[in-house]
Amino acid sequence: MNNDNWYQEQFFNDEFDYPRCENCGNPKIEAGYEMKLCKECREKLYRKPYPILIKLLGVAIVAVVIIALIHFPSSLNAGIAYERGLQAESEGKYVTAMKEYKKVVKRFPDSTIALASLFVTSYQNGEIDDLNALYDKLEGEEITDDSLVDKVNRTVDCWNKYYYISDELDNILQKAKNMDNDKAISLFQEYMNKNPEDISSATYYYGILLYDIGELQKAKKVIEGALKSNPDNYEGQLLQAEIYSEMGEYQKATDCCNYVLKxxxxxxxxxxxxxxxxxxxxxxxxxxxxxxxxxxxxxxxxxxxxxxxxxxxxxxxxxxxxxxxxxxxxxxxxxxxxxxxxxxxxxxxxxxx
Structure with missing residues (x-):
């Protein structure tokens, strides 16, 4: 006898509408469930294997969760590092900020915001050799943070003003190595008169030349004049500190250093x-x-x-x-x-x- 249909055969009666098991017709349905099933059928249903599609979907979901959990700590750490960088930057601790931004860039190498922040702090720390590579990655990219855009633009301006060397100036620097002092000085003065827009970097190198040949008074005057209009030239401030120190003006030298450290x-x-x-x-x-x-x-x-x-x-x-x-x-x-x-x-x- 087929046990699955036995209850249907014994108790089926069109005249009565008793609650029955939806699978086999057994009137002894198990209470407490929305689907009306007897205990035997419910157990059979629960022992059925999951379809392969459901199994695969379940595995895929678990895999996604595992991957997310694996990457979440590093993403969270990068976010923490960025916040620490911002905090350090606000306190004038640019070395600390630079180190934190490097952590973010390591995790997200294409993050425009992280690269821009690293660009700014690298300049502030005098890491000039790193700027070209960072600028190349930023060129043409859109930065949505207006305050960061402003910092990047000001950094680029200072970079160009104080560190860019034109081909003509570079040629003069090379020639000056093999010239006597008077000719080298004359060459620098001629260049600065002809290129007033390049006065900052040219003045700095001119000051170095005068300092190196022992013309301290002239070097002092040249650098002081340049710093009046460009006090944010850190290298100029430190060169002036060296000149003051050589002349025994130690407090002025200290003031120049403290200006930068401020x-x-x-x-x-x-x-x-x-x-x-x-x-x-x-x-x-x-x-x-x-x-x-x-x-x-x-x-x-x-x-x-x-x-x-x-x-x-x-x-x-x-x-x-x-x-x-x-x-x-x-x-x-x-x-x-x-x-x-x-x-x-x-x-x-x-x-x-």
């Missing part, structure tokens, strides 16, 4: 210059503390390493001095000026101060 409290080159000013002024402990701060912020610059070595020397710490000298010699940037300076100071052959 805008970026983590500008390693400002701390480096300030450390040399302090050491020149025989403030050896103070100079060592400042030199360590510069090194803490930037260990990739040979000049900063040289300053720390000199600071250790004047604080009679020869072990650390020699370690820094050894580290300096591993650089491949041909910084012969600082090498000669250190060797002269350490041997006693050169009276730096």
């Amino acid at each position: 805008h970026n409290v983590e500008y390693s080159y400002a701390y480096d210059t300030l450390a040399r000013v302090e050491l020149m002024n025989h403030e050896d402990k103070k100079g060592l503390k400042t030199a360590r701060k510069a090194f803490q912020l930037n260990q990739k610059d040979s000049g900063i390493v040289a300053t720390l070595a000199i600071a250790y020397h004047y604080n009679h710490n020869t072990r650390e001095r020699d370690a820094m000298l050894k580290k300096f010699k591993k650089f491949k940037d041909d910084n012969t000026y600082d090498l000669d300076l250190m060797e002269g100071i350490f041997s006693g052959d050169y009276q730096w101060r």
